[in-house]
Amino acid sequence: MTELLLNHLGGRAQAGTGQGTILVDPVLGTELVRVDATGLDLAAGFAFARDHAGPALRALTYAQRGEMLAAAGKVLQARRDEYYAISTANSGTVRNDTAVDVDGAIFTLGAYARSAATLGARTHLVDGDAVSLSKDASFQSQHVQVPTRGVALFINAFNFPAWGLWEKAAPALLSGVPVIVKPATATAWLTQRMVQDVLEAGVFPPGALSVICGSSAGLMDQLKPFDVVSFTGSADTAAVIRSHPAIVRASVRVNIEADSINSAVLLPGEASGSASFDLFVKEVAREMTVKSGQKCTAIRRMFVPESLFDAAAEAIAARLQKNTVGNPRNDSVRMGSLVSRAQFDAVRAGLSGLKAHARTLYDGDTQALVDADRAVACCMGPTLLGATDPDANALVHDTEVFGPVATLMPYRDLPHALQLVQRGQGSLVASLYGSDNAALGSCALDLAASHGRVHAVSPEVAASHTGHGNVMPQSLHGGPGRAGGGEELGGLRALNFYHRRAAVQGAQAVLSQIH
Numbered sequence: 001m002t003e004l005l006l007n008h009l010g011g012r013a014q015a016g017t018g019q020g021t022i023l024v025d026p027v028l029g030t031e032l033v034r035v036d037a038t039g040l041d042l043a044a045g046f047a048f049a050r051d052h053a054g055p056a057l058r059a060l061t062y063a064q065r066g067e068m069l070a071a072a073g074k075v076l077q078a079r080r081d082e083y084y085a086i087s088t089a090n091s092g093t094v095r096n097d098t099a100v101d102v103d104g105a106i107f108t109l110g111a112y113a114r115s116a117a118t119l120g121a122r123t124h125l126v127d128g129d130a131v132s133l134s135k136d137a138s139f140q141s142q143h144v145q146v147p148t149r150g151v152a153l154f155i156n157a158f159n160f161p162a163w164g165l166w167e168k169a170a171p172a173l174l175s176g177v178p179v180i181v182k183p184a185t186a187t188a189w190l191t192q193r194m195v196q197d198v199l200e201a202g203v204f205p206p207g208a209l210s211v212i213c214g215s216s217a218g219l220m221d222q223l224k225p226f227d228v229v230s231f232t233g234s235a236d237t238a239a240v241i242r243s244h245p246a247i248v249r250a251s252v253r254v255n256i257e258a259d260s261i262n263s264a265v266l267l268p269g270e271a272s273g274s275a276s277f278d279l280f281v282k283e284v285a286r287e288m289t290v291k292s293g294q295k296c297t298a299i300r301r302m303f304v305p306e307s308l309f310d311a312a313a314e315a316i317a318a319r320l321q322k323n324t325v326g327n328p329r330n331d332s333v334r335m336g337s338l339v340s341r342a343q344f345d346a347v348r349a350g351l352s353g354l355k356a357h358a359r360t361l362y363d364g365d366t367q368a369l370v371d372a373d374r375a376v377a378c379c380m381g382p383t384l385l386g387a388t389d390p391d392a393n394a395l396v397h398d399t400e401v402f403g404p405v406a407t408l409m410p411y412r413d414l415p416h417a418l419q420l421v422q423r424g425q426g427s428l429v430a431s432l433y434g435s436d437n438a439a440l441g442s443c444a445l446d447l448a449a450s451h452g453r454v455h456a457v458s459p460e461v462a463a464s465h466t467g468h469g470n471v472m473p474q475s476l477h478g479g480p481g482r483a484g485g486g487e488e489l490g491g492l493r494a495l496n497f498y499h500r501r502a503a504v505q506g507a508q509a510v511l512s513q514i515h
């Protein structure tokens with residue numbers, strides 16, 4: 001029987017009492033480990049985090065909690081090779097893709113550990129200056145931000161088991177709020193192992209970090225008014241979460257990161273083969289293949305001037321042709337597999353839906369897999385689609401195929417391009433490519449209302465830009481509308497979600513006590 005992973009809840013390791021769900025290697029088809037959350041006393045676990053870990057964390061200063069984040073980062077760094085092995089086995093990722101998840105997690109922890117130093121030896125935050133509420137200034141109002149006195153429940157997606165945990169846990173723990181994470185079942189192993197390692201190293205107070213692997217049943221029912229919940233996953237599950245009584249009646253604060261039909265736009269005036277054209281092509285091909293397209297931020301729609309449609313299609317296809325797909329253990333492989341058979345089937349179904357409304361410009365499945373059996377491995381090549389009438393094509397603006405699939409479309413002029421981008425109805429990120437700084441700036445502002453992030457690439461940042469899909473801890477992650485309406489990261493802005501803002505009104509002598 002495969003090993004059963006332990007849950008960590010209520011300050012102790014706990015085994016589920018059911019048969020559990022077996023996690024499978026998506027390349028080899030072999031069974032790896034089991035996860036199970038049957039029989040856990042969720043109410044007691046949540047209460048322990050709220051009543052014991054919360055006060056213990058809040059008794060520390062931001063600087064002290066930052067030191068804990070740094071210590072957690074050291075534990076993870078020391079075990080990095082083991083995490084790479086788990087990621088290869090459970091997520092089917094090549095080393096470069098594992099790095100996005102594992103090294104991205106460690107980097108993000110480090111970034112928050114460093115920012116903690118700027119907050120210093122405080123236990124709450126002062127928000128702005130005091131303002132007078134009376135003519136003689138004897139009665140004033142001072143806003144403060146204090147850590148919420150509940151738990152942070154994270155319900156995470158399968159594609160970033162490491163980064164998806166730490167990009168949320170770092171600001172939560174820095175804020176003094178205990179974390180309970182429920183990773184997506186398919187790839188729960190890496191999350192579970194990282195939490196276990198950090199707990200065994202005694203980095204955080206008991207109950208400050210919990211992991212529940214397996215079914216989500218009953219989790220939302222545990223939420224109380226001062227808890228917060230952060231969800232990353234599909235729009236369908238997001239709708240279920242949003243309508244839960246804890247959210248609707250108890251005003252539990254919720255952050256949703258859902259699906260997103262992100263865009264890349266090559267601005268007008270750039271010739272085929274120009275620096276901006278090449279940057280656009282390179283980034284599109286990279287985004288389609290990194291993590292086999294299983295990135296919430298991946299480019300799904302590309303817009304180019306009509307006159308460049310054929311040249312762009314050819315150039316992107318030429319890059320995709322150099323891609324090799326198969327077993328991530330083989331060093332010649334650049335793109336591993338999708339995370340599971342279920343995802344493989346979902347991507348295939350989504351792709352065939354899109355294919356009915358678009359032309360296939362490049363089909364990566366005509367290439368042989370390297371070291372992998374098509375009948376077993378959840379591997380698929382990248383597919384570039386083309387839709388030459390993007391105005392009439394509703395599906396392409398509305399379908400997120402969560403794999404190595406993207407659609408190229410022509411636009412008439414810049415207003416038309418921006419209008420087509422907006423048909424994603426709110427996205428995590430759009431990237432712009434061009435050499436006209438004024439045009440880049442005005443397009444970025446235009447798209448800012450419907451995007452969490454606008455990534456402008458001009459030739460001068462060719463070597464330094466951080467990539468369309470890479471989420472940096474200093475910059476906001478999240479997007480309005482269809483993307484879920486969430487906000488994460490953005491440096492210390494992330495702490496807002498885990499703090500309550502209050503106005504304290506009184507005499508200046510009283511307010512001076514709360515600085």
Ligand code: NAP
Pocket residue numbers: 155156157158159182183184185186214215216220232233234235236237238240241256257258259260295296400402428483484
């Ligand atoms: P999903 O099916 O919605 O699952 C996400 C998480 O929700 C999993 O942990 C899942 O647990 C849990 N869950 C499922 N049903 C639930 C319920 N009724 N109540 C509470 N929790 C429930 O999504 P997915 O297929 O794993 O993820 C892929 C999607 O995530 C993509 O559409 C992608 O766009 C989106 N995504 C968005 C971002 C972002 O930052 N915006 C990042 C990554 C992914 P189980 O695994 O146990 O079912």
